[in-house]
Amino acid sequence: MHQLMYQLMRQLTHKLMHKRRWLFMLQLAFTLLICAFLIVPVILSMLAGLTVNYLVGIESGLTLRWVVEVWDGYRETIFASIGLSLACLAITLVLGVPAAYALARRQNRFTRAIEELLVMPVAVPGLATALALIVTYGTAGGFRTSWSFILVGHVLFTLPFMVRAVLAVLMAIDLKTLEEGAASLGASFGQRFRDIVLPNCRSGILAGSLMVVTLSMGEFNMTWLLHTPFTKTLPVGLADAYASLRLEVGSAYTLIFFVMIMPLLLALQFFATPRSKKFSVKDVS
Amino acid sequence: MQSENRRLLVLMLPAGVFFAAFFLLPMGRLFFIGGSGTLGWAAYAAIVTDRLYFGSLLSTLAVATATTLVTLVISGIAGVFLQRHRFPGNAVLVAMLTLPLAFPGVVIGFMVIMLAGRQGLIGTVTEAISGERLVFAYSMAGLFMGYVYFSIPRTILTVMAATEKLDPKLEEAARSLGASPWQVVRDVILPGLKPAFISSGAICFATAVGAFGTAFTLATRINVLPMVIYTEFTLSANIAMAAALSFVLGAITWVVLALARSAAGSTVAAAG
């Protein structure tokens, strides 16, 4: 730790000698302030979830009782979110990978239109999509009250990300010639898909999968409207907790959410660094 | 080859059918429901004719605009800075700035409460300084802060990627002609980043317009369009109005994002 600080100071002073010092320091200070703005509440809420009494502060001691309370009351929502995101992943793989292949093989007006269409549930607010689903299928009793209803919303929202990720990788290789090469050696379509296409879009599938799982875990706007008291996900539980329970419990719940989603976000960042040309996290927005 | 065309069509079919059944059809139905209420098709005009709805539309657009402007300034400064200067800890800062990317609006709302709520950090600080607790989480100011919170991670990556592509030779040329650092920024860097600003600004705007979770968490005093739609649906059971308003909301965000995409060419989302 001290090593790092020392290194940092040395580098900074080195820079100060050669750059406009005030400009650099000013920008650095600004950036640090913004980082603080984003990170401090996260840390505060994580702490609050572990503090005996938030009003008193950290002097009141650390405890896990809030976390336990959340677990006792809301553990179904945690399992539900995990299960839902895995199911969402499975469906987007089955729907999305073949679709991405088809879009990669043909690049014409028709396929571009399809790409545009697929993106629409992402461009349109989740509220509107959910409302549309409700007015159309709200009366189909069994469907409306089941997990599949929420799953449908999640798949609509995450499918374009899977398609995009796989499509990006497929477009970077000369898919047509590779397939012709395999065909010239006697491979049928199924064999080509298994031996050539799938192995070569592995990185796209991985990136897409991470994206889908992360987005599904964090989806709220649609899920809030689509849920019933028996089909609650983690974000929905969070909204409940914030409204009705004390701050420490809400914070503990948020802590659990962070613990679940941080590894995914870090994996996403690591796997697709922002400054690389590969499919990048900015496409999440 | 025809067999290939057939095969590709079959491959697209599952996704296509799913999409048609669960998005196109419902959207169509939403459109018609919107015109089936007591006002009939005039419901679609209600967003400008009715005082309440128009007011919420204006506040929504206002907060979205403010968010966009502030976010672009912040991301511009921080993004260019981080991309241009390599120092130990740079990657850590970038990671910190992009971490909130997948937080749902409800969590963002909670972050706002952590900062500006009744027991918030800002309140504690202002109390220590001036004796008055500053609490603004449950007002438009709090919403604005929340929107900026989730917009920064989205825009900063675009800005950094665009900065990476800037040709340093242009800046060197300007400096060789005597331009001061500020002039280089104004005349070379900012114009070079304009496309990135436009596209990420549009994304930011559309996301803020369609955001629901944040406003929901910060409670009902806030009068933005998504909240109005929600109350129409759940409290007033005015389904037709809710449908019409949400269809219009969807149309606004989709148009803005389509424009952004034609400028930038990347997937965009409205969530928060």
Add this chain to the structure above:
Amino acid sequence: MSAAGRPFSIQLKGCSKTFPDGTRALETLELDIEAGETLVFLGPSGCGKTTTLRIIAGLESPDVGGQVFFDSENVTALPIEQRNVGMVFQSYALFPNMSVAQNIGYGLRIKKHNAKAINARVSEMLEMMRIEALADRRVDQLSGGQRQRVALARALAVRPRALLLDEPLTALDAKLRDTLRLEIDTLLRSLAITTVYVTHDQAEAMALGDRIVVMDQGCVAHVGTPREIYQRPANRFVAEFIGTMNKVSGHASAGVFTCSAGTICWPQLPAGATELLFRPEDIRLAGADEPSTLSGRVAAAFFLGDRTRLFIEVGEAQPLVVESPARRSFELGEQLGLAIDVNGLLVL
């Protein structure tokens, strides 16, 4: 070397190709390729040579009415997976997710040969191409020349009945191209496999082809051996596309052709000929005691090391290209006498 199966002959009957967007890539073509011969398609880009190759391969279908036969079997309706041809693509199309050995063995794996047979055959191919050391390398670690060899090995491993090569050397630099051209030539001669080779490089075509098909804008301009194509081109396009061609214009009467550069006596001169064509190697500087038929002034002289290339101004639209092996140097504007070998004269 039993590297290939029994070769077969290929016939194209009435094959033309119009693409969906309306481009007419190939005009109706009739072609017989003998078993075991190496046929080269030569022409500028867009002439239809690659389209023809792809029709033979089964990657494109000819327009209605066109037929492709392997020996006497009509394969027009067969897709490439079932034609058992070995194909080498311009970009090699090596599978990035497999090692060199896996690439070479892929065709055999599809045919469900057992592992031992596959390994044996792959080793045989690695040895034939002299790339044993590369067996476990990944494709992106290979140089251009190495990839080429792997592509060839992969195509030959399945014992195809014909080998189809689509500009295999175009992606390589000049020096490497020369080396590999020689290797491919040796390989093709030893394999005795029916080969169809597409290129835009004349030197390649002349070196490798038993026969050459010169194509221009979807049509066949000339089919013949390299010697025939070079010395007796069928038409103007071929004459000017292959090598360098000199031209003199004037009028003919009774075996004497008169032009601005001089007169040429040629007993076989066709009456009414207004242009004579000949190669640079059929015209030389007249010796001191030789009568010269043409004369002109030196417009440019390029010393190329082993010879000097002269451009002689004779009053025609283009200067004549003459090569001189002499160790003498030339001055611009120098008047020179030239003698023509009438055996090389062409009227087209």
